[in-house]
Amino acid sequence: MRTQILKATILAVMILAASVFEIQAQKIKGSDTMLPLSQKEAEAFMKKNPSKTVTVTGGGSGVGISALMEGTTDLAQLSRKIKFDEKKKLQEKGKTVKEVTVAYDALAVIVHPTNKVTNLTREQLEGIFTGKIKNWKEVGGADMAIVPYSRETSSGTYEFFKESVLNKKNYMPGIMSMPATGAIVQSISQTKGAIGYVGLAYLNKSVKAIHVSYDGGKTFVQPSIANAKNETYPIVRPLYYYYDTKSEAKVKAFIDFVLSAEGQKIVSEIGFIGK
Amino acid sequence: MKLSSKNYNHKKKSNKHSPFSIFHSQLTERLARIALTLSGGITSLAILLIVIFLFKEGFGLFKSPAVEKGYALCVNASNNIEQLTSFQIKEIFDGEITQWKVENGELRMENEEDNSQFSTLNSPFLIELFHFEDIFSLYDEEEFGENYELLPEKLGEVITQNQGIIAYIPEEYLPTENPNVKILPSENISISDFFGGKEWLPTSTPSAQFGILPLIAGTLLVSIFAILIALPLGLGVAIYLSELASERIRKIMKPTIELLAGIPSVVYGFFGLVVIVPLIQKIFDIPVGETAFAGSLILAIMALPTIITVAEDSMRNTPRSMREASLALAATKWQTVYKVVIPYAASGISTAVVLGIGRAIGETMAVLMVTGNAAVIPHSLFQPVRTIPATIAAELGEAPAGGAHYQSLFLLGCILFLITMIISVTAEILSKRRVES
Numbered sequence: 001m002r003t004q005i006l007k008a009t010i011l012a013v014m015i016l017a018a019s020v021f022e023i024q025a026q027k028i029k030g031s032d033t034m035l036p037l038s039q040k041e042a043e044a045f046m047k048k049n050p051s052k053t054v055t056v057t058g059g060g061s062g063v064g065i066s067a068l069m070e071g072t073t074d075l076a077q078l079s080r081k082i083k084f085d086e087k088k089k090l091q092e093k094g095k096t097v098k099e100v101t102v103a104y105d106a107l108a109v110i111v112h113p114t115n116k117v118t119n120l121t122r123e124q125l126e127g128i129f130t131g132k133i134k135n136w137k138e139v140g141g142a143d144m145a146i147v148p149y150s151r152e153t154s155s156g157t158y159e160f161f162k163e164s165v166l167n168k169k170n171y172m173p174g175i176m177s178m179p180a181t182g183a184i185v186q187s188i189s190q191t192k193g194a195i196g197y198v199g200l201a202y203l204n205k206s207v208k209a210i211h212v213s214y215d216g217g218k219t220f221v222q223p224s225i226a227n228a229k230n231e232t233y234p235i236v237r238p239l240y241y242y243y244d245t246k247s248e249a250k251v252k253a254f255i256d257f258v259l260s261a262e263g264q265k266i267v268s269e270i271g272f273i274g275k
Numbered sequence: 276m277k278l279s280s281k282n283y284n285h286k287k288k289s290n291k292h293s294p295f296s297i298f299h300s301q302l303t304e305r306l307a308r309i310a311l312t313l314s315g316g317i318t319s320l321a322i323l324l325i326v327i328f329l330f331k332e333g334f335g336l337f338k339s340p341a342v343e344k345g346y347a348l349c350v351n352a353s354n355n356i357e358q359l360t361s362f363q364i365k366e367i368f369d370g371e372i373t374q375w376k377v378e379n380g381e382l383r384m385e386n387e388e389d390n391s392q393f394s395t396l397n398s399p400f401l402i403e404l405f406h407f408e409d410i411f412s413l414y415d416e417e418e419f420g421e422n423y424e425l426l427p428e429k430l431g432e433v434i435t436q437n438q439g440i441i442a443y444i445p446e447e448y449l450p451t452e453n454p455n456v457k458i459l460p461s462e463n464i465s466i467s468d469f470f471g472g473k474e475w476l477p478t479s480t481p482s483a484q485f486g487i488l489p490l491i492a493g494t495l496l497v498s499i500f501a502i503l504i505a506l507p508l509g510l511g512v513a514i515y516l517s518e519l520a521s522e523r524i525r526k527i528m529k530p531t532i533e534l535l536a537g538i539p540s541v542v543y544g545f546f547g548l549v550v551i552v553p554l555i556q557k558i559f560d561i562p563v564g565e566t567a568f569a570g571s572l573i574l575a576i577m578a579l580p581t582i583i584t585v586a587e588d589s590m591r592n593t594p595r596s597m598r599e600a601s602l603a604l605a606a607t608k609w610q611t612v613y614k615v616v617i618p619y620a621a622s623g624i625s626t627a628v629v630l631g632i633g634r635a636i637g638e639t640m641a642v643l644m645v646t647g648n649a650a651v652i653p654h655s656l657f658q659p660v661r662t663i664p665a666t667i668a669a670e671l672g673e674a675p676a677g678g679a680h681y682q683s684l685f686l687l688g689c690i691l692f693l694i695t696m697i698i699s700v701t702a703e704i705l706s707k708r709r710v711e712s
Contacts, residue, residue: 060672084407085345085445130369145562152648152669153478168406169369173474174489174651176565176659179643179669183548190553193562 026250028056030064030077031156033105033181033199034239037270038077044266045257054254061156068242069093074251076242079105079156098248100241102258104273106200107161107235108223110185110207112192117141119220121213122234125165128195131172136193149176149184149196157181160237161197197235200225201271228273239272326692333686336469339679340461342481346407347449348459349434349442356382359459361468364482367402367441375400375439405433405442423448431456443481464679469686475650475661477670477680485683489650491690493660496567496653497642498635501574505631508575509582510624516583517590518612529587536580544644547573552645559657565647567660573641578631585630589623590616625706629699636695639664663691 028038035058042054059067064076065086082097090097109125111117117139120128127133129148136144150171151158162168178184181198188194189206200223203209211220214234227233241258243251257263264274341361342348348364350356357380359367366372376383410430419426431450434440450456464485472486512532516525548565551572556564593616601611617624647659648669667684674680 062675063672066675088445147563154670154672154674159478170365170476170479173476174649174659176563176647176649177661177669178648183644186548187552187565191556191563 025053025055026074026254027072028054028075028077028241029059029067029073031061031079031239032058033079033155033157034077036201037103037239037267037272040266040270041254041258041263044262045254048257049253052253060154061159062154065090065242068097068244069095071244074243074247075254078240078242079237080159081238081240082242095244095246097242098245100243100255100259101238101275102241102255103239103264103267103275104228104236105239106223106225106228106233106273107157107164107197107237108200108203109195109197109210109212109235110188110203111195111210112188113206113208114192115141115208117210118208119211119213119217121217122165123216125212126167126169129161129166129171129175130169131175144193147176147191147194148172149178149187149194151181151184151197152177152179157197157199161235164235164237165197199271200228200273225268225271225273236273329685329689329692332682333689334682335677336464336485336679336682336686337466339464339682341464341468342443342461343483344678345446346443346481347446347461348481349430349440349444349449350457350459351434351438351440352455352457353438354457355380356457356459358462361462361464361482361484362472362474365474365476365479365484368404368443368479368481370404373402375402401439402441403437403439405437405440407442407444407448427451428453469683473652475666477674477683483679485679487663487683487687487690489652490661490663490666490687492652493567493646493650494636494662494664494691494694496656496660497570497574497646497662498632500567500571500656501578501635502628502632504571504575505578505582505635506628509579509627509631510586512579512583513586513590513624513627514612514617517587518608518616529584532580532583534580535576536584540577540638540640541644543573543577544641547641547645555657561657563647563659565645565659566657567646567653568656570642570646570660570662571656573645574635574638577638577641578634581634582627582631585627586620586624589620589627592623593619622706625702629702632698633695636691636698637664639668643668663687667691 028042035056038056042056045054046052061076061078061080064073064078065082067073068076069086069090082099087097109120115136117136120139124133124139128139128146129150131148133139134146136142136146148171150161162171176187178187178196181202184196184198185202185204185207188196195210203223209223211222212234213220219232221227221233223233223235228236241251241255243255258267259275267274342364348359354375354377356375356377359382363372363382372382410426410433413433414429419429426448427450430442430444430448431453434442434450435453435455449458451458469485469487471488472484473488474484474486475489476484516528520528547569552564552569554564555561555566555569555572597615597619598611601615602608606614642662643665646662646665648661648665649659650661650666651658653660667687670680671684674684
């Protein structure tokens with residue numbers, strides 16, 4: 001009995017010691033949008049360097065940056081630029097962060113596949129999502145109520161869409177907000193008057209993507225990887241990794257891998273746009 | 276069993292070394308008593324601490340400024356505005372109010388303008404919005420100096436040049452020395468705005484809107500209708516199982532119903548989103564299927580197993596002698612159920628109801644997926660709603676710790692706690708009164 005306990009204790013101490021001295025492990029935390037990307041990159045990276053481990057967790061862009069502040073993560077993945085006050089808070093804690101753009105993500109505006117409307121200008125989208133335009137016939141569609149869907153406030157996608165499309169105005173009070181991108185696609189595919197926004201990677205046949213114009217209706221551009229890459233599609237945002245400059249040595253290898261040709265291949269496989 | 280056999284062993288030994296063993300068994304007894312008392316005490320203490328923590332965090336909200344912490348609003352000194360309410364700030368930055376129509380230092384709202392005398396108003400001029408980040412597009416990065424020490428000066432310049440400007444800037448870069456800049460005083464978030472506000476926009480900048488009326492209305496609507504559906508159904512099934520069903524049917528049905536309680540709520544939510552939501556949309560021919568009604572239906576299904584199991588157990592606990600006495604007095608089976616079994620099981624049934632309501636009000640995941648989460652005060656069952664638990668679950672992850680948004684979510688938790696407490700206390704009182712009568 002006693003020897004068993006002793007053995008167990010020794011084992012436990014060894015495991016603990018091993019985890020403490022495991023300097024090769026690194027953690028990535030933040031944006032849910034980037035979760036599939038970082039996970040795939042981490043898998044490929046670990047296959048190439050078996051001695052290293054990378055763990056990836058989500059939670060939202062803001063969660064990633066506060067984890068970086070508290071030192072519980074090595075890399076923060078953000079689907080938006082770091083905010084001024086977040087940067088200030090980091091500075092107060094004596095940390096200077098470095099920003100690396102790893103990929104781009106295009107947001108597609110989607111509607112129900114039976115909807116006749118294909119082209120919308122930014123102004124019309126602003127009107128729809130702020131609640132000024134309430135019926136599809138106002139934008140050239142059938143006489144049907146518009147049901148706009150949005151992500152929850154915790155999402156970086158929510159913030160980006162608000163900044164880029166709504167011109168920083170608030171969404172209409174009482175907009176439908178869904179906890180996940182998958183839920184938005186599901187809801188829009190079964191609601192005739194619905195409109196919403198998702199990452200390009202989530203587009204499928206159950207919904208229809210809207211062609212968007214940012215120049216007042218002169219040119220309408222279809223959301224696609226090619227159009228995002230040649231910068232004709234307007235709703236594109238960069239995706240970032242942030243890290244403390246002090247721990248640069250630790251994360252350098254991984255970031256270099258992501259930016260390498262091999263890593264960028266994974267970027268386009270996931271449905272994001274490479275650098 | 277183990278304990279008793281141990282005691283037995285002690286007794287056996289005690290024949291040989293009695294003084295030590297007696298002391299030993301007394302000690303274990305005392306230790307056991309202390310341990311039990313402690314565990315009770317610790318549990319109550321933990322609950323108390325959680326409640327105190329909840330309220331402490333929550334009430335911090337009313338000490339937070341209405342304009343985001345660390346920021347201030349500035350206008351040109353020629354503007355005779357003295358004060359803006361939180362709602363006005365939001366309307367200005369949303370582009371709903373586009374002109375400065377100032378009277379007695381206060382902004383006139385658009386809808387009031389009809390019955391006002393325009394002569395008393397200063398000539399209205401256009402509002403020009405200025406976000407802090409805009410400064411970086413007006414000047415080059417180098418012009419601000421190494422540590423941004425020239426930033427206040429540049430901000431001052433911009434504000435001086437535009438008569439109609441309203442600028443939203445961090446407090447540490449306020450151009451305090453510039454006489455052409457007027458800094459608007461910042462008020463704290465008021466209790467009436469919180470409890471009486473109709474807009475829930477917790478991440479709106481510069482002035483977040485924390486109106487919880489739509490959330491409370493949504494929570495109550497969904498839960499009340501869930502209970503209205505689940506209660507008759509649940510009690511009916513409970514009566515059937517305990518009084519009418521044959522032993523064989525009961526043995527199959529009861530475990531099946533109990534199994535329902537074991538299904539994770541996310542699964543219910545997903546089922547609701549994919550099956551119930553489109554169904555409701557088709558049957559009632561409404562533009563959206565994600566409605567309060569969908570939430571109520573899912574919650575009713577989820578509350579059913581609890582209600583059925585607890586109510587059925589308490590009905591079956593009615594002593595056989597009582598039933599037989601009733602039947603012997605020529606009461607029919609139904610009269611026996613109605614006049615004897617149900618009154619006897621009243622306290623058990625009310626427990627079932629409280630547990631059911633508790634499940635309905637506190638349920639998060641399933642409701643989050645099927646109600647559409649639109650923060651509007653619902654006028655019918657067939658409108659999307661946003662409930663308190665769904666709001667907390669969806670937003671707490673991103674709300675910066677200690678900020679106003681975070682505190683408002685804690686306060687929502689307090690309100691949820693109070694609602695459930697009121698319900699369980701009422702149920703307790705009701706069931707006691709019934710037993711006494």
